Amino acid sequence: MAEVVVDSTQERGPEPERDGAPDPGQAPDREQAPNPGSPRRKARGRGRKVVAVAVLVLLAAGAATAATLGLGGHGSGDKVASDLPPSTAEVTRRTLQDTQSVDGQLGFGPTTTLSARRPGTVTEAPEAGDRITRGKALYEEDGRPVTLMYGSTPAYRPLKTGTGGADVRQLEKNLSALGYTGFTVDDEYTAATAEAVRAWQEDQGLAETGAVELGSVVFAPGAVRVDSVAARKGDTVGPGGKVLSYTGTEQAVTAELDPADQRLAKEGEDVEVVLPGDRSVKGTIKNVSTVIEPGNGQGEEAKTKVEVVVGFKDRTGRKAAEGYALAAVHVDFTSETRKDVLTVPVGALLALAEGGFGVEAVHGSTSEYVPVTTGLFADGWVEISGKGISEGTKVGVPK
The missing domain is CATH 2.40.30.170 (Efflux pump adaptor protein, beta barrel domain)
Structure with missing residues (x-):
């Protein structure tokens, strides 16, 4: 009678399942890779430091028992053709993007609220959807237009001869764009600037003071689209009172x-x-x-x-x-973007018995587990690198 003694501390685990159907009577043993929702297969039974089965054959009949257990003399990491993975994929180079x-x-785009800077009555108001460009009135208050000019610095003070700063340069840029000349575009509000302002005021129907009153000009980054109107024609407004809101035109x-x-x-x-x-x-x-x-x-x-x-x-x-x-x-x-890296489908990853991840590299009628280092996961692919891994290498994947 043949006697077989099995070391219970080194019992050989089942071959890794690729299609999710474990052998009858065996509970599935799988691990998850560090990419939520992506199943990983746990490689056991052979390859690097895979749990081995020690069989003591005492009688000649035990040889048949060993063959039945699948210990037919294959070297570590190899399988017969019938044990190859059900499907394969090639290691390819691609650019991965994590989005x-x-x-x-x-x-x-976002809306900006335009509030009155001085008390008065709205004598002209736009309609929602109107588009207003540089030099045109956003609305009129007491018959005086409140004019749109372009710039990133909001109007926050009166501008007059002797004033200096970025807001002066901003005003002069607009005057130049509108066709007014005779001054230098810089940070100084000079007498020449005041003269150009008088010409602009005359065209606007304003008192020709040569100074820009606070509340007569609104600066915005570009042309605007009226989003909503809060103060209609005939409404009275005061400093801080909402008149309208606007957006960009694109x-x-x-x-x-x-x-x-x-x-x-x-x-x-x-x-x-x-x-x-x-x-x-x-x-x-x-x-x-x-x-x-x-x-x-x-x-x-x-x-x-x-x-x-x-x-x-x-x-x-x-x-x-x-x-x-x-x-x-x-x-x-x-x-994150990883350009021109070696990749495999995420399903090709195996959880190795000794820790870490690997792939089942297929060489003709045999295969072996190869440890790999993982990089970026994206769109069902994973970046890998490791000894023996190159473009075109075939690896096992589930059906």
Whole structure:
């Protein structure tokens, strides 16, 4: 009678399953790779430091028992053809991008509130949707136009002879763009500047004082689109009273990020905008700002958000967006890019018995487990590197 003694501390585990169906009577033994939601196969039974089965054959009949257990003399890491993986894939080179998608709103970008700087009666008001360019009136107060000029510095003081600063240069740039001459565009409000202002005031129907009164000019980064009107013709307004709100004139997407994700948004970086119908177009981050939303006064704390304004990169994107006045969209931010790296499908990864990950490299009718170092996971692929891993290497994958 043959006697077989098995060392229970070194019992050989089952071959790794690729199609999710374990052998009858055996509970599946799998581990998860560090990419949530992606199943990994646990390699056991052979290869590097794989748990071995020690069999003591006392009688000649024991040889048949050993063969039945699958110990037919194959070297570590090799399998017969019938034990090869059910499917293979090649190691390929590609560029991986890790993206994060957030909800966005297609419109014309963030709105800016325009408030009166002096008391009076609104004598002319625009309509929502009106577009106003440099040198044109945003509205009229007591018969005097409040004129739009371009610039990033808000009007905050009267400008007159002897005044100096960036706001003076900004005013002079606008006067020059509107066709007024005889002065030098610099930081000094000179007598020549005052003369050009008088000419401008005459054309506007204003008193020709040569000084720019606070509240007579509004600076914005460019042309504006009236978003809403708060003060209609005939309404009285006072300093700080809301007159209207405006946006830019080009369509844009506004998205919000949590402060922890602010690293994703850098001005000038490219993003993908997914329009209704799953059409993707290219966008560029135009502005990133921190917005604090106050609490409601009933125990709700203030919230901090990162507001990101995305413009369309080319005519194709702008044309595609024109079909939607307002729409919910998605913005795909790229957090990391790995160019020209070796990759395999995520399902090709195996959890090795000694720890770490590997792949089952297939060489003709045999295969072996090869340890690999993983890099970026993206779109169902994973970056790998390791000894014996090169472009074109075949690796086992599930069906």
